[in-house]
Amino acid sequence: MKATGLIVEYNPFHNGHYFHAQSSREKTNADILIAVMSGAFLQRGEPALLPKWERAKMAILGGVDIVIELPTLFAVQSSHNFARGSVGILNALGVKSICFGSEHGEVQDFTEHIKLEKEFQHSIDCKVKDFLQEGHSFPKAYDLALESVSTENHLQMLDIRQPNNRLGLAYIEAIQKINPLIKAETIKRKHANYHDEELEHSFIASATAIRKAILNDSREWSQYVPPSSYSEITAYVENEKPLMTWESLYPIVRSKLITTPIPVLSTIYGMEEGLESRLQHAAIHAVHFPHFMELVKTKRYTWNRIQRTLVYLLLHIDKQEANHHLSKLPTYARLLAASSNGRRYIKENKESFTLPILSTFSQGKESLLQIDQRAAYAYSLGYLSTMQVAEGAREFKQIPFIQK
Amino acid sequence: MKATGLIVEYNPFHNGHYFHAQSSREKTNADILIAVMSGAFLQRGEPALLPKWERAKMAILGGVDIVIELPTLFAVQSSHNFARGSVGILNALGVKSICFGSEHGEVQDFTEHIKLEKEFQHSIDCKVKDFLQEGHSFPKAYDLALESVSTENHLQMLDIRQPNNRLGLAYIEAIQKINPLIKAETIKRKHANYHDEELEHSFIASATAIRKAILNDSREWSQYVPPSSYSEITAYVENEKPLMTWESLYPIVRSKLITTPIPVLSTIYGMEEGLESRLQHAAIHAVHFPHFMELVKTKRYTWNRIQRTLVYLLLHIDKQEANHHLSKLPTYARLLAASSNGRRYIKENKESFTLPILSTFSQGKESLLQIDQRAAYAYSLGYLSTMQVAEGAREFKQIPFIQK
Structure with missing residues (x-):
């Protein structure tokens, strides 16, 4: 059976994801679609709207064959490590292709871009330094440097301000490093842009717009998700379970920020150049998340x-712990859900996988897995207090959803 | 002016405290009563029912002249360091006597007890080891060892199972070490035992019973506190401010316990012999404080x-930080409230004090003071979210109450 890898968040699984999965299957002639999916926390540093278990189930009902959790530390990362972690797992599970969505849609232009970037690396680096000194963030400085170098040299480069183009480049770089035999493919994203906040008149909308509609409890969103997603989400909400946002978890981060000494905060991964003091100061003055972010911005x-x-602070991930794990690739592949075909693929190919498949938490002894455990506990703290113990325990008790 | 020191918690200030203050003034012929009082957290490791500011004001209205905060790290301690911190501050402020309440009531028996304890130290230590091996806590093992040695040798010793006798011994030992010229006095406690939980028919009841009545919102407690305390407490409650108990702050400790890795928890002061794992395990299973304590017990x-x-975890006090400060005595005397006489005493004697008097937070640069800051912030987290920022800011903005 030929497997193709997808790198996803499914927050939640909607028609755009369904379309991407179908097209990936056709384009790569795949028997099996393996999705590596972020768990409780996402790449942008937010809690997922629904738990990984519900999201993984929706993916299987929407046509994916296997959902593997991207370990939290690799999921909550900028594109480079996010891509390394995802490609590392997909490679270990024997995928022949990886097919990502992008605004650009032509895979050869990605490889061309990477070649040009290498060629002009020195000029780009010099410009980045200049833009950093002007006070820009690193990603912004890099955008500006790239734009400036490509204009000066009349290069045909990708628009890396488009988030899925940027991610796509990181995937291809990771493939080149980890296993160049994996074939990269891309499918042009339909209609919706990632950051679109409003629902439009079609059957595809951005996850951002869909989340917004779900949170506002408007039924308008039903046309943008497969019926299976719709049932899953409404059943979840009807059980009085929370749609998770930073607003629910911020009080915990706030209490940590204001009661932890600065020298300890500065051991947390991501705390650089006095960010710890800035965050603490904002937390002292803000009891709500939007106000906090406004003060920190x-x-x-x-x-x-x-x-x-x-997120790193919420899960107390310190620099030493993070750097230790990030110097390697993920050390396990945690199964969240599978179709019957997916299950067969695992059974038949297990011996050739270069990572252990964990279908229960207790099978793993890895310290990387402890971070996922803390993530599950932290996520459970956003539930009603009567639900917190059971929700935290799902990390150990939940059996992967298997479609008959 | 002759000053006498009191070592107090005033949680809250009641008739027994009033009686003790009056008797101390008479017995030691004092012009000035200086109380060293625990702040947001108490010796037994609990949040105080009301903030230190309200409690200090009640004390002044009840006849005390000066209230100084015992730094949190010294306040939340077993008797030895609690006594060292308190006596250290009182000595620095020039008290001639320290007058404590005790179940026993005869000061010479305390010094005699200490002499005997030193004489029989070796036998006691051996017995302590035996009792520890039987699995008793250290305080319990010490009680049993002392009882056994004093029976064997027909010694007349104090009953140190009585909590105020035990504290009294620690005060006298601290006086002997810090400044033997300070005269120790004791006054026999009236009627109520510390741990009594029920109100009885008199005008004196234990603070425990009074707290219980206040928390149950029964008006029965009014006869047990001076009218000034009654007004202060009812005004506080009418402003929708919380009477603080562990139940309000436990969710924060719980979130820290379940999202912090064991190796980090084990750096926290007080975490010994695997206590960190025991606490984490209980926190995972208990969303309410009584259930948590039942699991940990x-x-x-x-x-x-x-x-x-x-408390140490709530304030993230690590072993290094604690041991550094506890190897010394407190380094400042923070003024919470004063009578006009008290204010004059400070003004006239400031030059001879061996510690700086801080009447605002900003006068202190000590790292010991940072722990008090974290304590104030942690305490504020028990308030309604709309009050938390203002309540946390009191640590910096509140001016000591001065009675005209």
């Missing part, structure tokens, strides 16, 4: 970088 | 020891 740090650092 | 650790460790 600065040209120097991107919104995502700040949110990710809050 | 063991012969090996006293209730107070466990509660104190929770």
Whole structure:
């Protein structure tokens, strides 16, 4: 059976994801689609709207064959480590292709871009330094440097301000390093842009707009998700379970920020150049998340970088722990859900996988897995107090969803 | 002006405290009564029912002249360091006597007890080891050892199972070490025992019973406190401010326990012999404080020891920080409230004090003071979210209450 890898967050699984999965299967002629999915916390440093278990189930009902959790430390990362972690796992599970969505949509232009970037690396680096000194964040400085070098030299480069183009580049770089035999493919994203906040008149909308509609409890969103996602989400909400946002978890981060000494805060991964004092100061003055972010916001740090650092603090991930794990690739592949085909693929190919498949938490002894445990506990703290113990315990008790 | 020192918690200030202050003034012929009082957290490892500011004001209205905060790290301690911190501050402020309440009531028996304890130290230590091996907590093992040695040798010793006798011994030992010229006095406690939980038919009741009545919102407690305390407490409650108990702050400690890795928890002061794992395990399973304590409870650790460790975690006090400060005496005397006489005493004697008097937070640069700051912030987290910022800011903005 031929497997293709997808790198996803499914927050939640909607028609755009369904379309991408179908197209990936056709384009790469795949028997099996393996999705590596972020768990409780996402790349942008936010809690996922729904738990990983519900999201993984929706993916299987929407046509994916296997959902593997991207370990939290690799999930809550900027594109480079996010891509390394995801590609590392997909490679270990024997995928022949990885197919990502992008605004650009032509895979050869990604490889061309990477070649040009290498060629002009020195000029780019010099410009980055200049833009950093002007007080820009690193991603912004890099954008500006790239733009300036490509204009000066009349290069045909990708628009890396488009978030999925940027991620796509990171995937291809990771593939080149980890296993160049994996074939990269891309599918042009339909209609919706990642950051679009409003629902439009079609059947595809951005996850951002769909989340907003779900949170506002408007039924308008039903047309943008497969019926299986719709049932899953409404059942979840009807059980009085929370749609998780930073607003629910911020009080915990706030209490940590204001009761932890600065020298200890500065051991947390992501706390650099006095960010710990800035965060503490804002936490002292803000009891609500939007106010906090408003106080913290600065040209120097991107919104995502700040949110990710809050996740590291929430889970008490220190620099030593993070750097230790990030110097390697993920050490396990945690199964969240599978179709019957997916299950067969695992059974038949297990011996050739270069990572152990964990279908229960107790099978893993890795310290990287302890971070996922803390993530599950932290996530459970956003539930009603009567639900917290059971929700935390799901990390150990939940059996992967297997479609018959 | 002749000053006498009192060592207090005033949680809250009641008739028994009033009686003790009056008797201390008479017995030691004092012009000035200086009380060293615990702040946000108490010796037994609990949050104080009301903030230190309200409690200090009640004390002044009840006849005390000066209230100084015992720094949090010295306040949340077993008797030895609690006494060292308190006596250290009183000595620095020039008291001639220290007058404590005790169940026993005869000061010469305390000094005699200490002499005997030194004489029989070796036999006591041996017995302590035996009792520890039987799995008792250290305080319990010490009680049993002392009882056994004093029976064997027909010694007339104090009953140190009585909590105020035990504290009294610690005060006298601290006086002997810090300044033997300070005269120790004791006054026999009237009627109520510390641990009594029920109100009885008189005008004196234990603070425990009074707290219980206040928390149950029964008006029965009014006869047990001076009218000034009654007004202060009712005004506080009418402003929708919380009477603080562990139940309000436990969710924060719980979130820290379940999201902090064991190796980090084990750096916290008080975490010894695997206590960190025991606490984490209980926190995972208990969303309410009584259930948590029930799960943690063991012969090996006293209730107070466990509660104190929770305070250390809540304020992230690590072993290094604690041991650094505890190897010395307190380095400042923070003024919470004063009578006009008290104010004059400070003004006239300031030059001879061996510690700086801080009447605002900003006058202190000590790292010991940072712990008090974290204590104030942690305490503020028990308030309604709309009040938390203002309540936390009191630490910096509140001016000591001065009685005209």
